Amino acid sequence: MRRDTFLKSLAALAAAGALPNAAWAQGANVKMMIPANPGGGWDGTGRALGEALRDAGVASSVTYENKGGAAGAIGLAQFYNSAKGDPNAMMVMGAVMLGGIITGKPPVSITQVTPIARLTTEYNVFVLPASSPLNTMKDVVEALKKDPGSVKWGGGSRGSTEHIAASQIAQAVGVPAAKINYVPFRGGGEAVAAILGGNVTVGGSGYSEFQQYIESGKMKAIAITSGQRVKGLEKIPTLKEQGIDVEIGNWRGVYGAAGITPEQRAALTEMIVKATKSKAWQEALVKNNWTPALLTGKEFDAFVDKDFSTLRATMVRAGMV
Incomplete structure (x- = not known):
């Protein structure tokens, strides 16, 4: 047969x-x-x-x-x-x-x-392109408070966990979530290109999508959405330890x-x-x-x-x- x-x-x-x-x-x-x-x-x-x-x-x-x-x-x-x-x-x-x-x-x-x-x-990691004048989530929050629209958040489609996390970060620091300037992408490759090209201010996604760029120094990891630091990613501070009471998993x-x-x-x-x-x-x-x-x-x-x-x-x- x-x-x-x-x-x-x-x-x-x-x-x-x-x-x-x-x-x-x-x-x-x-x-x-x-x-x-x-x-x-x-x-x-x-x-x-x-x-x-x-x-x-x-x-x-x-x-x-x-x-x-x-x-x-x-x-x-x-x-x-x-x-x-x-x-x-x-x-x-x-x-x-x-x-x-x-x-x-x-x-x-x-x-x-x-x-x-x-x-x-998987917990979301927020990153900045290496060329960004911002260096920490504190810097991002300060810019957000001054002018919410000036901070472009890049990530997955509308309703993704990074979109929700960005909204929760805004709420936690006293900025109305409706004022978030969120730019959705159809896939991780598009989001990475936008971050590296400086077309968005800060990007969010799972660590695996950003890993090679973080390790090569092309991106700066500034926060992770876990409740405590993740094994293997101990260098990335949590939002909570930076005074932002947000925790969300994907x-x-x-x-x-x-x-x-x-x-x-x-x-x-x-x-x-x-x-x-x-x-x-x-x-x-x-x-x-x-x-x-x-x-x-x-x-x-x-x-x-x-x-x-x-x-x-x-x-x-x-x-x-």
């Missing part, structure tokens, strides 16, 4: 519930939707996960599609429409997408696809297609759990300073529901909704 025929037979048997999850998973040809442009946190997460799936032996191949825009809503809509019922399809997502759904109210919502797992948590996860069966969801979950135990995934965690935060099943469902409600309340208070 030809290999492609064999794999199709496996998938058909699995869809009918005739094979255990592990057997179905071995022949998976995974299609990974990354609802952001190349170079950002979702892109890095999706590609690291794909490598981990192969390393764990639960996927024979992984193909990627980047579709950025609207905090992931464009990629989400395409994933929903094109991957219905596909047991091998996955989509990277996270807190940023929830924020985008709250602010943008897109026609397709995250509730229309299938939750699989939370993978990591989690990332993965969803399956709409219309898959409970058995197919269980198979995808099993694949993800095995992938997170692989050497490739452990190396990715260290390389990118990601905090492992695996959560699956009903616990993940409940977490997303709660985070959506909490995030919406925070955005309302910040004047973003």
Whole structure:
């Protein structure tokens, strides 16, 4: 029997519930939707996960599609429409997408696809280009107080965790959040280019997106949104220790297609759990300073529901909704 025929037979048997999850998973040809442009946190997460799936032996191949825009809503809509019922399809997502759904109210919502797992948590880092006359978050805050519009904050799409953090920083120092001059970008690569080019005053994102530029001296890391200094990033001061009472994390996860069966969801979950135990995934965690935060099943469902409600309340208070 030809290999492609064999794999199709496996998938058909699995869809009918005739094979255990592990057997179905071995022949998976995974299609990974990354609802952001190349170079950002979702892109890095999706590609690291794909490598981990192969390393764990639960996927024979992984193909990627980047579709950025609207905090992931464009990629989400395409994933929903094109991957219905596909047991091998996955989509990277996270807190940023929830924020985008709250602010943008897109026609397709995250509730229309299938939750699989939370993978990591990452705190946002705020940076300045090396050429900036500003050197600290205190300098940024002083400029913000004098003229809020003069400080351009660059980061992910509207409703992203760095957008929320910028609004919370403004509120914490007595500046109305509505006066924040926030410049959203479709992907991490665009944001990095804007920061390095001096087109924004201060940039925010996960450390992994800025790491090479911080280490090479092209960017100055001035604050991290964690409650205390992060292991491996001890040189970056927290907002709280600089007198700004703001703490916010950015989690990332993965969803399956709409219309898959409970058995197919269980198979995808099993694949993800095995992938997170692989050497490739452990190396990715260290390389990118990601905090492992695996959560699956009903616990993940409940977490997303709660985070959506909490995030919406925070955005309302910040004047973003």
